Amino acid sequence: MKRHVQGPEPQTGVGIVAPYDFARDRELWRWVPSTVSLFIARTGGSPEGDNLDSVSALNRPSSVRRPTREVCAVGAEVVVYACTACSFVGGALGEAALRQAMRDAGARRALTTSGAAVSALRTVKAQRVAVVHPYERPVGNRLRDYLVASGFDVVGCTPLGIPVREVLDTGYAEVADLIRTGDTEDADAIFVSCTALPTYDLIAPLEEELGKPVVTANQATVWAALRELDLQASGADQTLLRL
Template sequence: MIPAGPVRQTAVGVVASFDFTRDRELWRWAPPDISLYVSRTDAVSLADSFELVSRLNDPTMLTRPTREVTRVPIGARVAFYCCTAGSFVGGLERERALRAAMIDAGAPRAVTTSGAVLDALGVLGARRIAVVHPYVDPIADKLVDFLTEAGIDVLSSRGLGLESRVVGAVDYATTAGLITDGDHPDADAIFVSCTLLPTYDLIAPLERRLGKPIITANQAGVWAAFRAIGVKAEGAGQELLRY
């Protein structure tokens, strides 16, 4: 008997920073009828982390990779800029400009990681949060500025102080310790920033242990991109995915 054939796929475009290494993690949130098509930005120097994320905050960096995933034959129904610092370092106005650049490049809908985090905090009703991240101080300061500009009260901010070129080597144990140690007793939720940190398997168990929602960069970005086209992300026990 001949099988019926593969499930018809809906394309989601991921515009990733050139140094992104968590492609497989993004796929774990995808249901069987969703395919992720990843295109990366042009490379920039890794020598200075703040300069790196500032370059990735340039809307013109997104034009080519957005076109690659949204034009025929791929035809992604939404484009998601998968880079947290690259979408928050210029503040709310630049985040809007990044989305506009993806729309101008052909994306039917556009999402950024940082914009997705704000949407996630909104649906959870989380206005007072603890933030954890791997960044050096100048980038961490911009993250707090971005969240504060959006009306979020950042009760605490804890980081690893790592340069961007080594963040991809962080393991689950380090990430779990960062989240646990970075919680604040008065926080409505914990935000784990940076798409290079591994988080998928940590979210649900740490939510149960700490008794509050945990929003991670990759989780929020995929959730928002799927939500934009009426698709539910997969992730057992993850609080955000109830919405």
């Protein structure tokens, strides 16, 4: 007797343009419903230099064109540049130029992580934001400037305090400690910058512990991309996803 096997389910494609060294593919997938496929393409490498040099090189519109074409070729309906620092380091004009470059390369809808983070913080009604990040001081200062220019009062900007080259090895314990250290009594939300930091399993318990929304770079990236398609991200008890 023949068995009838249903499926596979029709899929909606979301394009992720990631930095060349991005290693959190699995974390992004955890926010995605079963009807969505992530198509991930990486940028070329960046020249050796300090943290600011590296992210500035990946802030150039030319860095996103080829990977955008690749994800669009397999059906991405929205494309997001999944790097916070690479998209905020040039300010609002630099972020807008990246989105325009993605549209020019074929993206129907184009987003960046830094733009998604601003939308997410507004959605949770944040005004006073405590920021935690793994960057060197010049890049951390650019992040503060970007958020202030976006209308937020940055009440703290706390670095992880390890060499940037070690960020890819950071685990949950270090990120949780960073969030607790960076929180301030007058902050009404916490933003965890950098798509290299793992955060999925920390968000809900730390929101309960600290009594305020915790918005993270990877969470905001997927949430914003799916929102463009009128789809809901998956993440139990995460404040942003309930709103």
